[in-house]
Amino acid sequence: MKSRILTVPNELTLLRLAFLPFFIIAIKYDRYAVALGILVIAGITDGLDGWIARGLNQKTSLGAYLDPIADKLLLSSSYIVLALKGAIGWWLAILVLGRDVLLLTACVVILLTLGYRPFPPSFWGKATTFFEIVLIVVVLVTEVTQRQSFSMLELVCGYIVAALVVISGLHYSVVVAQKLNASQ
Numbered sequence: 708m709k710s711r712i713l714t715v716p717n718e719l720t721l722l723r724l725a726f727l728p729f730f731i732i733a734i735k736y737d738r739y740a741v742a743l744g745i746l747v748i749a750g751i752t753d754g755l756d757g758w759i760a761r762g763l764n765q766k767t768s769l770g771a772y773l774d775p776i777a778d779k780l781l782l783s784s785s786y787i788v789l790a791l792k793g794a795i796g797w798w799l800a801i802l803v804l805g806r807d808v809l810l811l812t813a814c815v816v817i818l819l820t821l822g823y824r825p826f827p828p829s830f831w832g833k834a835t836t837f838f839e840i841v842l843i844v845v846v847l848v849t850e851v852t853q854r855q856s857f858s859m860l861e862l863v864c865g866y867i868v869a870a871l872v873v874i875s876g877l878h879y880s881v882v883v884a885q886k887l888n889a890s891q
Contacts, residue, residue: 714765716756716774723752723777727784734788739850746847749781750840782836783807785843794846799865803839806876813883820887829882831875838868 726745733742756774760766783804790800828836842864849857 712767712769714760714767714770715763716760716765717767717770719752719756719759720770720773720777723749723756724773724780727777727780730781731784731788734785734792737792737850739847743844743847743851746781746785746843753778778836779807782839782843786839789843789846794850795842795861795865799869802869802872806835806872809876810879813879817883817886829875829878831871831878835868835871835875838864838871842868 726749730742730745730749733739733745753774756770760770786795786800786803789795790797842861845857845861845864849855849861
């Protein structure tokens, strides 16, 4: 990985982080269309930064850390703010945040006991993130359109997210335990 800091992918990631307060403010003040627009732009910049980093060989150590942090901050903030607004249940927000705390704790434990080790996302982790994003989009679209016809889709997505959060959390726990046992 290169040691450059201000590459285009890193600038796009920093831009995504800069969107975060505006996203939260938009939801706080019931500007769901604005929040949805910010979320779409954040998704585009997320895709672009990865594509540019790989395509133009601009991968950096900073980007390897900053990109997932930006993603997690946006997702976690979304669940907290939407729960505060009553758009999703607190039980689901707590599950999502609990899994994130579990992952962060697992990464810290591995880092402290084994030193740096790559911790690539699993299929379950990617599926969880995908459905977490889908649920946020569905909730925002429901708020923008004021159509309750999406309520069943919200309910189904919510239960899928809950199931995947539990499955991926258990999966990561097993993976961490295996890594720790293998190091002894």
